[in-house]
Amino acid sequence: MRKTGILPDREISALFEAGALTTPRPLDDGQIQPASLDLRLGETAYRVRASFLPGPEHKVADKLARLKLHEVDLTDGAVLETGCVYIVPLLERLDLPAGVAAAANPKSSTGRLDIFTRVMADHCAEFDKIPEAYAGPLYLEVSPRTFPIVARTGSRLSQIRFRRGKAALDGEALLDLHRTETLVASEQPNVNGGGIALSIDLKGAAGAGGLVGYRAKHHTALIDVDKRDALNVVDYWEPLFIRDQPELILDPDEFYILVSREAVHVPPDYAAEMTPFDPLVGEFRVHYAGFFDPGFGHSGAGGTGSRAVLEVRSHEVPFILEHGQIVGRLVYEHMLSRPKALYGADLGSNYQAQGLKLSKHFR
């Protein structure tokens, strides 16, 4: 076993058994993923006036007591409205061993619904980063941006990864791995700053009738975050078709689901994370960075040809996005050891071998 890396499923179970991860009720089926743990909402959502960070001097609960406007009981499910900020204590609590830190991220399904989420810990000065040996509660900031949602105690909107030491591959190691494993199917891989570029597909897949993406509708009905295959696409999304030019004008502050031109591959001994591309190239960006599981796009796990789904927004000004334009980068990290299960069929995963794909809530 390596000395540094991302903790795989069996090490996450070991954290639970050792009391480094505690919950008031047993973990749910499938909550432990190959390289992450899904975090569950607790019993109350606190509507707050504005987002905040506790900072080194404070616990989240202290600031919450001052800033909360209203309490929403989540035990039987409740509506969380667009444009509002809620803070929800999570069921999972940490008492991490020395040398183990953690990072959180919205689940892919959460990002695809444009639900903004970030994890907070006591005394933290940054969102989504949990320092080494942290002992204390976790909270989720939730702000639905486009669709009003129904969520409840136990809903899983975000996930956490545990890391021992430095796990990321540098530029050289990344290129070496790409040469042997083809991480991103592109004739000219663009590796820069330890990340490998992902670009937009605006030509559409063969047989897709020119469909290249979706733009979210406004003033829609609710979305229950726990119901799969429940909704009609056209009630929530406007399909986008390309005719002559493979380009798309992004309207400021509209939310788009697009797909990467490149197929993506995460070999079993690695995990990846998408980071937004440098905003200096324009005021548009992938809005929700995401975790990519070990085995995603891996042929041995039924994933050949899997694309990355890209949630894109333009800010300030309309922006013309062209086919092949870079929008994000994948950073790869070592797993501490190979996970017991890989992303794919065994886990009932939703997005293996996907092309342009909305969240699992749509039929």
Ligand SMILES: Nc1ccn([C@H]2C[C@H](O)[C@@H](COP(=O)(O)OP(=O)(O)OP(=O)(O)O)O2)c(=O)n1
């Ligand atoms: N912007 C992103 C982020 C992730 N993914 C892919 C890679 C991940 O391995 C996969 C699943 O991601 P999550 O575990 O975050 O998603 P869910 O938990 O919502 O889905 P599943 O139930 O399939 O695990 O989606 C993607 O295509 N585009």
